[in-house]
Amino acid sequence: MSAGSIPKGSVVRDPGYPTESENYLTNSKGVLSWVFTLDHKRIGVMYLIGVTLAFGFAGLLALLIRLHLFQPEGAIFKGAEANNYYNQVFTLHGAVMVFLFIIPSVPAALGNFLVPVMLGAKDVAFPRLNLCSFYLWCVGAVFFIAALFSTGLDTGWTFYTPYSTTTDTSVIAATMGAFILGFSSIFTGLNFIVTINTMRPPGMTWFRMPLFLWATYSTSIIQVLATPVLGITLLLLIAERTMHIGIFDPEFNGDPVTYQHFFWFYSHPAVYIMILPAFGIISDLISVHSHKRIFGYRFIAYSSIAIALLGFLVWGHHMFTAGMSPLTTIVFSALTFTVSVPSAIKVFNWLATMYKGSISLTTPMCFAIAFIFLFTIGGLTGLHLGTLATDMHLHDTYFVVAHFHYVMVGGTLIAFLGGVFHWWPKMFGKMYSEFGGRLAALIIFIGFNLTFLPQFVLGSRGMPRRYATYDPEFAYLHQMSTYGALLLGVGLLVALVVLLTSLVKGKKAPANPWGGATLEWHCTSPPPFYNFERAPVVGDPYDFSNVEWDDENERYVSTEPERKLVPGETPEAVPAHAKDTH
Amino acid sequence: MNFTNAFSLLSDYAEPYAWFPQSASTFSETNDWLYNWITYTCLVFFIPIVFALVYFSVKYKKPKGTKAESNVAHNTILELTWSIGPSFFLVGMFILGARAYLDQRDVPDGANEINVQAFKWGWTMDYGSGVFHPELHILLDEPVKLSMRSTDVIHSLYVPAFRAKKDIVPGRYNYMWFKPTVANERVSDAELAAAVKETKDLGETWNYDKHQFTPDGYRFFDLYCTEYCGTNHSEMQTVVVVHETLKDLTDWISANSVRPDGTPPAEYGEKLYKNRGCAGCHSVDGSKRVGPSFGGLYGRDEEMTVGGSVKADENYLRESILYPKEKIVAGYQPVMPSYKGQLSDDDIYSIVEYLKTLSSGDAAK
Ligand code: HEM
Ligand SMILES: [Cu+2]
Numbered sequence: 042m043s044a045g046s047i048p049k050g051s052v053v054r055d056p057g058y059p060t061e062s063e064n065y066l067t068n069s070k071g072v073l074s075w076v077f078t079l080d081h082k083r084i085g086v087m088y089l090i091g092v093t094l095a096f097g098f099a100g101l102l103a104l105l106i107r108l109h110l111f112q113p114e115g116a117i118f119k120g121a122e123a124n125n126y127y128n129q130v131f132t133l134h135g136a137v138m139v140f141l142f143i144i145p146s147v148p149a150a151l152g153n154f155l156v157p158v159m160l161g162a163k164d165v166a167f168p169r170l171n172l173c174s175f176y177l178w179c180v181g182a183v184f185f186i187a188a189l190f191s192t193g194l195d196t197g198w199t200f201y202t203p204y205s206t207t208t209d210t211s212v213i214a215a216t217m218g219a220f221i222l223g224f225s226s227i228f229t230g231l232n233f234i235v236t237i238n239t240m241r242p243p244g245m246t247w248f249r250m251p252l253f254l255w256a257t258y259s260t261s262i263i264q265v266l267a268t269p270v271l272g273i274t275l276l277l278l279i280a281e282r283t284m285h286i287g288i289f290d291p292e293f294n295g296d297p298v299t300y301q302h303f304f305w306f307y308s309h310p311a312v313y314i315m316i317l318p319a320f321g322i323i324s325d326l327i328s329v330h331s332h333k334r335i336f337g338y339r340f341i342a343y344s345s346i347a348i349a350l351l352g353f354l355v356w357g358h359h360m361f362t363a364g365m366s367p368l369t370t371i372v373f374s375a376l377t378f379t380v381s382v383p384s385a386i387k388v389f390n391w392l393a394t395m396y397k398g399s400i401s402l403t404t405p406m407c408f409a410i411a412f413i414f415l416f417t418i419g420g421l422t423g424l425h426l427g428t429l430a431t432d433m434h435l436h437d438t439y440f441v442v443a444h445f446h447y448v449m450v451g452g453t454l455i456a457f458l459g460g461v462f463h464w465w466p467k468m469f470g471k472m473y474s475e476f477g478g479r480l481a482a483l484i485i486f487i488g489f490n491l492t493f494l495p496q497f498v499l500g501s502r503g504m505p506r507r508y509a510t511y512d513p514e515f516a517y518l519h520q521m522s523t524y525g526a527l528l529l530g531v532g533l534l535v536a537l538v539v540l541l542t543s544l545v546k547g548k549k550a551p552a553n554p555w556g557g558a559t560l561e562w563h564c565t566s567p568p569p570f571y572n573f574e575r576a577p578v579v580g581d582p583y584d585f586s587n588v589e590w591d592d593e594n595e596r597y598v599s600t601e602p603e604r605k606l607v608p609g610e611t612p613e614a615v616p617a618h619a620k621d622t623h
Numbered sequence: 624m625n626f627t628n629a630f631s632l633l634s635d636y637a638e639p640y641a642w643f644p645q646s647a648s649t650f651s652e653t654n655d656w657l658y659n660w661i662t663y664t665c666l667v668f669f670i671p672i673v674f675a676l677v678y679f680s681v682k683y684k685k686p687k688g689t690k691a692e693s694n695v696a697h698n699t700i701l702e703l704t705w706s707i708g709p710s711f712f713l714v715g716m717f718i719l720g721a722r723a724y725l726d727q728r729d730v731p732d733g734a735n736e737i738n739v740q741a742f743k744w745g746w747t748m749d750y751g752s753g754v755f756h757p758e759l760h761i762l763l764d765e766p767v768k769l770s771m772r773s774t775d776v777i778h779s780l781y782v783p784a785f786r787a788k789k790d791i792v793p794g795r796y797n798y799m800w801f802k803p804t805v806a807n808e809r810v811s812d813a814e815l816a817a818a819v820k821e822t823k824d825l826g827e828t829w830n831y832d833k834h835q836f837t838p839d840g841y842r843f844f845d846l847y848c849t850e851y852c853g854t855n856h857s858e859m860q861t862v863v864v865v866h867e868t869l870k871d872l873t874d875w876i877s878a879n880s881v882r883p884d885g886t887p888p889a890e891y892g893e894k895l896y897k898n899r900g901c902a903g904c905h906s907v908d909g910s911k912r913v914g915p916s917f918g919g920l921y922g923r924d925e926e927m928t929v930g931g932s933v934k935a936d937e938n939y940l941r942e943s944i945l946y947p948k949e950k951i952v953a954g955y956q957p958v959m960p961s962y963k964g965q966l967s968d969d970d971i972y973s974i975v976e977y978l979k980t981l982s983s984g985d986a987a988k
Contacts, residue, residue, distance in 0.1 A: 337702050339697070378716065395679040396683070428717070
């Protein structure tokens with residue numbers, strides 16, 4: 042099926058395919074050429090492998106949790122230590138998912154690959170710092186795994202005091218891990234801020250940046266501003282454990298609620314580190330696969346910044362029942378509602394972008410549609426939690442568990458998958474099976490809802506979170522959720538298989554398989570190690586008017602009207618690239 | 624089977640139990656109303672969003688290479704409308720939520736006060752004049768205020784039927800209040816007797832979930848700890864019983880106040896063992912839990928963390944109950960809360976007598 046036609050007499054621009062010595066994957070060989078690489082694309086690929094392994098590991102732990110909860114008295118772990126094992130498993134699941142997967146997933150894996158290419162630059166501003174971030178990530182990961190295999194960690198990923206200062210498990214190893222991972226995250230953020238500020242090519246003003254870059258930019262700001270607070274908090278926690286400095290532990294005149302303030306001052310902004318890049322991906326996916334200009338570019342860009350800033354003011358909503366004064370509590374509730382506005386704006390803008398577009402239901406688009414559905418549920422249920430009276434009932438129940446899984450899995454993970462499927466041909470130069478990709482998206486969508494919808498009901502019926510065993514009346518809903526988790530697992534496995542088989546069997550990818558207009562589609566797939574020979578001419582990132590489908594070669598190409606090669610008599614006063622403004 | 628049950632649970636709209644546990648306090652009415660109102664408001668936005676999502680995906684699906692029908696980049700009025708419009712609903716939710724919240728923080732004059740102590744992993748409710756019990760017993764239609772403290776880590780007291788929850792933070796007192804509007808019935812004496820006998824025959828501790836009434840024969844509401852507090856967090860549960868009349872409540876309290884005349888100390892000691900949280904950490908069959916087992920404890924030589932050993936005689940047992948952090952047995956953590964001021968001399972005597980019955984004759988010499 043095709044309606045594309047390349048207008049007669051126009052010039053087709055297409056970079057073709059890279060030669061083996063240009064291709065960043067093959068231009069140098071051997072393990073060391075990867076270990077010591079400074080190429081942001083290779084670092085991005087290594088991150089992609091790293092976060093995928095972390096996700097696989099934490100995902101298996103999640104299945105273990107769900108299987109255990111198949112029965113009220115616990116189905117997997119038995120005997121005297123059963124509860125203890127369960128607690129270690131949910132702690133490790135949460136900690137690995139948050140610190141090793143979700144936070145670095147989009148910014149570090151996809152961001153590393155895409156930021157310089159979208160900017161038409163050759164690399165990030167500080168390539169060595171970039172490699173350093175990756176190795177810090179690896180060291181942090183080793184600390185986490187060490188914590189598991191030494192005495193096990195059972196504090197929950199939140200490390201609440203005074204439990205964490207008194208339990209005899211390896212809190213210090215794990216917090217050191219989180220501390221190091223924090224630095225990895227700060228360096229990445231710093232690198233992107235400098236890169237985006239200083240390396241934009243001529244013609245790319247702030248408002249001509251792809252929205253993915255806006256999202257990365259706002260994320261980086263949070264990473265740089267908020268993560269140090271986590272670092273300090275974790276150091277104080279270690280000091281409290283080893284030296285009893287008396288700040289968090291009431292036994293030494295400390296206050297446990299102070300710890301919660303410190304912790305959420307980082308961790309609330311951190312949930313925006315998780316979701317903002319996802320917003321960026323979805324904005325680009327919706328626009329490219331609808332082949333239509335993104336609707337309300339400025340509102341989307343500003344709302345990213347608004348979320349980044351407002352996100353710093355609402356941490357108290359994790360502590361509504363902890364015993365803050367009523368006035369503080371009410372102020373935090375009011376501020377919480379203000380963050381929901383910019384998120385809503387984005388959803389409306391995405392829908393308006395699809396309206397009267399020319400939609401291709403490709404795999405990335407299927408993920409983007411699933412994202413809008415799931416993220417909307419996640420965001421709307423935040424309203425039940427932000428409302429004080431209902432939060433008194435729902436706090437620390439499965440309702441909260443369902444809410445944050447809808448935003449973090451239904452939101453970030455789905456966007457990440459959409460992004461991986463979207464940029465996969467660019468990263469590895471191979472096309473995957475469209476049927477397989479869409480099938481995976483469908484199974485994941487159904488499995489996810491089956492897993493987490495029942496948990497909202499569990500929560501409003503009063504099922505507390507972090508319970509290893511539970512009252513029999515909750516069993517039906519827990520069992521539904523476990524079936525859902527298994528289905529979700531199958532869906533993710535299908536996605537992985539589809540991607541991996543494409544590496545072996547996939548067709549060679551053209552430079553622009555989807556019809557995108559941003560700069561990464563202007564270099565070959567995969568890009569040459571230098572990305573662009575010279576800084577490319579920057580057009581409007583959402584102007585699809587001269588992107589045409591070339592049916593014969595199954596690719597999109599940019600066209601431009603034939604130009605006269607001989608310059609006119611009188612030179613133009615304004616250079617050509619500055620003229621096509623809007 | 625289970626699936627169909629789950630779906631009927633979800634679809635059974637007329638039955639309020641589908642979404643919430645029974646509504647049994649003055650807060651639950653407000654909460655459920657507000658929760659439903661927020662949910663319906665969300666649906667007002669969600670349904671059109673999903674409709675648009677699906678409709679656009681079908682309607683504007685085009686073959687590759689087709690140009691979009693329109694390329695409108697923005698529409699300020701439309702965008703301002705959908706930015707500002709929903710805010711009215713948000714303000715509504717905020718105000719209604721905050722008002723109801725203030726109501727929950729504002730304890731009415733004359734509320735009955737009960738002191739609550741939370742520990743790893745159990746509860747002790749203090750009914751005054753030396754009466755302690757793990758169950759919370761209160762009076763219908765009377766506001767009750769709980770003054771809560773924790774002896775170790777953070778816990779949180781949650782009664783789903785009352786829609787009320789508050790964290791209990793060590794190092795400070797936190798309070799909460801509620802007014803129950805539904806009384807719990809008593810089961811028939813025959814049913815109670817059968818359950819008591821069954822429990823005794825099995826040699827188990829009372830199973831609230833299985834019987835769905837207390838060892839005194841009252842139906843109950845669940846009370847959970849909802850702040851993760853370590854290994855047996857999920858077992859840190861007890862029950863709330865709402866009595867219909869003051870007489871019924873005071874009868875229950877006095878029945879639990881002292882060792883009833885004629886009850887042998889060892890038998891009463893066993894009851895204290897089960898009721899006052901010992902059973903959470905100490906087994907009687909010799910198996911190691913959070914604390915050392917009571918099986919064969921009396922008369923045994925206990926290895927200390929600081930080295931050396933101590934014979935577990937009456938004085939050692941008494942000291943371990945009142946000052947648990949003084950002597951720590953090797954291989955255990957100093958996590959047990961002190962029972963000083965919470966057990967009378969007679970209570971401690973009864974417990975020690977009970978422990979003696981768990982050691983064989985020889986060791987006890
Ligand atoms: C409309 C936007 C949102 C609102 C109004 C909102 C509101 C809330 C509130 C009030 C809580 C605390 C509930 C409680 O503990 O009782 C909460 C918890 C949480 N939210 Fe959101 N939220 C929103 C979006 C997000 C997003 C975008 C993310 C992450 C990507 C997120 C992740 C979380 C997490 C992880 C928790 C639970 C943390 C924990 O206790 O472990 N939320 N949310
Ligand atoms: Cu607890």
